[in-house]
Amino acid sequence: MNKMETMTGARALMVAMEKEGVKEVFGLPGGANLPMYDEFARCNIRHILVRHEQSAAHMADGFGRVSRKPGVCFATSGPGATNILTGIATAQADSSPMIAVTGQVPVAMIGKDAFQESDIIGMANPAVKYAFQPRSPDEIPMVVRKGFYIAETGRPGPVLIDIPKDVQQKEASMIFPDEFKIRGYHPWTTPDIANVERAIEMLLGAERPIILAGGGTIISSAFAELQSIAELLMIPVVTTFKGKGAFPENHPLSLGPIGMHGHAEANKMMTEADCVLAIGTRFSDRSVGTFEAFEKRLKIIHMDVDPAEIGKNQTTSVAVVGDVRASLRIMVKMLMQKAVKRTEENTWIKHVKETKEYWKENLKLHPGEMGAAKILRKLREVLPHKSIVTTEVGQHQMWASLFYDVIQPGTFFSSTGLGTMGWGFPAAIGAKVARPDVPVVDIAGDGSFSMTENSLATAVLEDIPVIVFLLNNFSLGMVAQWQRTFYNRRMIGVDQGKCPDYVKLAESYGAQGIRAQSMDELDKAIKTALKSDVATVIDIPIDPEEDVLPFVAPGTSLADMILPS
Amino acid sequence: MWAILTLLVENKPGILFKVTHLFRSRNFNIDSISVGVTDNPEYSRMTITTYGDEKQVEQIVKQLDKMIDTIEVKHLDEHKTVYRELSIFKIKLSNANDSMEVNKLANAYGGKIHDVRKDSIMVELTATPDQIRAFEELAKPFGIIEVARTGVAALQRSGA
Ligand SMILES: Cc1cc2nc3c(=O)[nH]c(=O)nc-3n(C[C@H](O)[C@H](O)[C@H](O)COP(=O)(O)OP(=O)(O)OC[C@H]3O[C@@H](n4cnc5c(N)ncnc54)[C@H](O)[C@@H]3O)c2cc1C
Ligand SMILES: Cc1ncc(C[n+]2csc(CCOP(=O)(O)OP(=O)(O)O)c2C)c(N)n1
Ligand SMILES: [Mg+2]
Numbered sequence A: 001m002n003k004m005e006t007m008t009g010a011r012a013l014m015v016a017m018e019k020e021g022v023k024e025v026f027g028l029p030g031g032a033n034l035p036m037y038d039e040f041a042r043c044n045i046r047h048i049l050v051r052h053e054q055s056a057a058h059m060a061d062g063f064g065r066v067s068r069k070p071g072v073c074f075a076t077s078g079p080g081a082t083n084i085l086t087g088i089a090t091a092q093a094d095s096s097p098m099i100a101v102t103g104q105v106p107v108a109m110i111g112k113d114a115f116q117e118s119d120i121i122g123m124a125n126p127a128v129k130y131a132f133q134p135r136s137p138d139e140i141p142m143v144v145r146k147g148f149y150i151a152e153t154g155r156p157g158p159v160l161i162d163i164p165k166d167v168q169q170k171e172a173s174m175i176f177p178d179e180f181k182i183r184g185y186h187p188w189t190t191p192d193i194a195n196v197e198r199a200i201e202m203l204l205g206a207e208r209p210i211i212l213a214g215g216g217t218i219i220s221s222a223f224a225e226l227q228s229i230a231e232l233l234m235i236p237v238v239t240t241f242k243g244k245g246a247f248p249e250n251h252p253l254s255l256g257p258i259g260m261h262g263h264a265e266a267n268k269m270m271t272e273a274d275c276v277l278a279i280g281t282r283f284s285d286r287s288v289g290t291f292e293a294f295e296k297r298l299k300i301i302h303m304d305v306d307p308a309e310i311g312k313n314q315t316t317s318v319a320v321v322g323d324v325r326a327s328l329r330i331m332v333k334m335l336m337q338k339a340v341k342r343t344e345e346n347t348w349i350k351h352v353k354e355t356k357e358y359w360k361e362n363l364k365l366h367p368g369e370m371g372a373a374k375i376l377r378k379l380r381e382v383l384p385h386k387s388i389v390t391t392e393v394g395q396h397q398m399w400a401s402l403f404y405d406v407i408q409p410g411t412f413f414s415s416t417g418l419g420t421m422g423w424g425f426p427a428a429i430g431a432k433v434a435r436p437d438v439p440v441v442d443i444a445g446d447g448s449f450s451m452t453e454n455s456l457a458t459a460v461l462e463d464i465p466v467i468v469f470l471l472n473n474f475s476l477g478m479v480a481q482w483q484r485t486f487y488n489r490r491m492i493g494v495d496q497g498k499c500p501d502y503v504k505l506a507e508s509y510g511a512q513g514i515r516a517q518s519m520d521e522l523d524k525a526i527k528t529a530l531k532s533d534v535a536t537v538i539d540i541p542i543d544p545e546e547d548v549l550p551f552v553a554p555g556t557s558l559a560d561m562i563l564p565s
Numbered sequence B: 001m002w003a004i005l006t007l008l009v010e011n012k013p014g015i016l017f018k019v020t021h022l023f024r025s026r027n028f029n030i031d032s033i034s035v036g037v038t039d040n041p042e043y044s045r046m047t048i049t050t051y052g053d054e055k056q057v058e059q060i061v062k063q064l065d066k067m068i069d070t071i072e073v074k075h076l077d078e079h080k081t082v083y084r085e086l087s088i089f090k091i092k093l094s095n096a097n098d099s100m101e102v103n104k105l106a107n108a109y110g111g112k113i114h115d116v117r118k119d120s121i122m123v124e125l126t127a128t129p130d131q132i133r134a135f136e137e138l139a140k141p142f143g144i145i146e147v148a149r150t151g152v153a154a155l156q157r158s159g160a
Helices: A009-019 A031-042 A053-067 A079-093 A120-127 A137-152 A165-169 A193-205 A215-219 A223-233 A264-272 A291-295 A324-337 A347-362 A372-382 A395-403 A424-434 A446-452 A455-461 A477-486 A502-508 A519-531 B015-025 B054-066 B098-108 B129-142
Strands: A005-008 A024-027 A046-049 A071-075 A098-104 A130-132 A158-164 A171-174 A209-213 A237-239 A254-257 A275-279 A299-304 A318-321 A388-391 A412-414 A440-445 A467-472 A512-515 A536-541 B002-010 B032-037 B043-051 B070-076 B081-092 B112-114 B120-127 B144-156
Touching: A005 A009, A009 A031, A009 A137, A009 A165, A009 A171, A024 A053, A031 A071, A031 A098, A031 A165, A046 A455, A053 A071, A053 A079, A053 A098, A053 A412, A053 A424, A053 A446, A053 A455, A071 A079, A079 A098, A079 A120, A079 A158, A098 A137, A098 A165, A120 A130, A120 A158, A120 B015, A130 A137, A137 A158, A137 A165, A137 A171, A158 A165, A193 A275, A193 A299, A193 A318, A193 A324, A209 A223, A209 A264, A223 A324, A237 A264, A254 A264, A254 A395, A264 A347, A299 A324, A372 A395, A372 A440, A372 A467, A372 A519, A388 A395, A388 A424, A395 A412, A395 A440, A395 A467, A395 A477, A412 A424, A424 A440, A424 A446, A424 A455, A424 A467, A440 A446, A446 A467, A467 A502, A467 A519, A502 A512, A502 A536, A512 A519, A519 A536, B002 B015, B002 B054, B002 B144, B015 B032, B015 B043, B015 B054, B032 B144, B043 B144, B054 B070, B070 B144, B081 B129, B098 B112, B098 B120, B098 B129, B120 B129, B129 B144
Parallel strands: A024 A046, A024 A071, A071 A098, A098 A158, A130 A158, A209 A237, A209 A275, A237 A254, A275 A299, A299 A318, A388 A412, A388 A440, A440 A467, A467 A536, A512 A536
Antiparallel strands: A005 A171, B002 B043, B002 B070, B032 B043, B081 B120, B081 B144, B112 B120
């Protein structure tokens, strides 16, 4: 048992967070969290001020995905707390570890419709992994300990800690626990060896096996294990969009993401496969099309840490519950023991490689100099492999999926489950705080960037030089594409005009703004941005009419791709 | 399929809210729910009855199990389970021998009579939901004024 110390709840929060290794917090103060803010003056945690609490949550999210430790955001009660809700829901949808600390009205005022009171625990309930509301200061050390543990173990997620103002202010004698027990929480299941064995048999027995790597592969950093298995068994690898870059996309066995906007070769091979090793994926409708069509004629081996994911959307033949890295390690070991190593290319692999080759040559791209594919391939060419990329949501995000190859695994992050416009830029800032040593680029659209562009203030004032790579089609392009495709070109509510001028906008914040209107200018702009010690916005005007293709319409199967005509 | 679920949960404020919210947000339905503290005051037991196909019920159980405040979640086999619900019926008395008839009916179902008035009578019936529904059908001709039901409480038989 640790020794007791007397201090306020607010102080205890800071001490407990320091013990968790927290070095940065993203937030914005208000009346109900002032006692906590006052403690920043007395601790070694850096406070990074945002201009809107939603951005603080996205920054914490970006930080968490990159560092795999919970990012922390702070907001006051009422509107401060409701402003972070979108950020919390985004983190939950993508299983990202996060701690959100909100101020609350004093205990005695709860339920009295006090000024800036909102029942944030009630509102956030379906969007958090867990929520705490300590009612007495001495609960805080344990709440923080448990909160971090819950956020980062098993399937990660956001944890909300809502602290009434008087609980922050009051003193109590505090014990900072090392040991604790949460009776109803068992985040890690040991993988069942017999099921791994069965999975191997099934894969070896399959004629056309494929690996589908999902977001869980990246969350558990199972990159080396995944690559060993693919190479030992010589099995082609597709990913979900969330799993993009779990496997080096320049690898001969890589086919890229499947799904609504998957690579043509990935969707083709996925529909032809007879057995899939699905690693850390929840089989979202965006990746599999219709559930029925996907599982037809397909044996599914599903590895996931969350037992509730097994059988939720797809019928599985073999399930291995546990951390995928642990499960894959067992699999690699068994393959080594059995001395399985395929070296001969069978007909399936030959067919896969031919298909890949075919689409490399034959996918029609935008003819202009500033077509999306050319722009993103240029970015790939100039950026060092270790660079971290985030994206916003829309066409630019899908073009990034199609044309920006991730070479070093785990360097690509996007809001995929909720698809939150405005996520990419603050998330890039959070990522850069976690990894100041590598370039961080937000592949952005004009609509999304508009939603959180005021984070430029944070990037400039807090010295966090990220790059916004803005594919500017002057419209909500993805919606425009749906209106062109499904609504007979009735364009409603998608035109953004030339407003604002993003170069001037950047400059007005003290950031660098560069417009790139040719490949030459783009090349120079990226290089300038990489050398800059201030945040840079590269504004790249593009054709508003360019579509993202291939496209699997909602409610149809991966076999029914709409291709460029 | 009708399913009886039993949940051992932390006896803390807000748990019932979270459980019912889960049903709402996952698009499941609650048929009945009953909650009470267990012999250990740290835990409560919830009994929830619900409808769904096998896959849906399995999902409900897994999602409930995933909740951090649930200690144990089980889908009970109704053939190996003692399950009962308490109901109270207020029944109209119109004719002279109605009172006797209702009495007989209540007896047949093991019910108890309460609060006998000139024009109404109350029957307390602890039985399975099926039996309660059957009783209700037979009581309808008299005129049912009000009904209150607790939802099912259930425990698995030992050795089952
Ligand atoms: C505009 C737009 C278009 C999109 N188009 C596509 C598309 O074409 N194709 C596509 O695939 N997606 C697409 N998406 C994304 C889609 O909505 C889903 O977010 C995505 O498919 C989910 O991928 P996932 O299941 O692999 O990952 P996640 O949602 O991250 O799920 C991760 C899974 O891994 C498990 N897990 C977590 N940690 C571990 C661990 N340590 N060990 C084991 N398991 C673990 C979790 O329990 C979960 O089941 C699109 C999104 C947007 C916004
Ligand atoms: C917060 C939010 N509101 C609305 C949407 C719906 N939506 C999806 S993509 C998109 C357009 C995005 O525009 P932009 O960022 O310019 O990207 P583009 O598609 O033009 O590349 C919209 C409005 C969303 N995903 N998120
Ligand atoms: Mg746009």
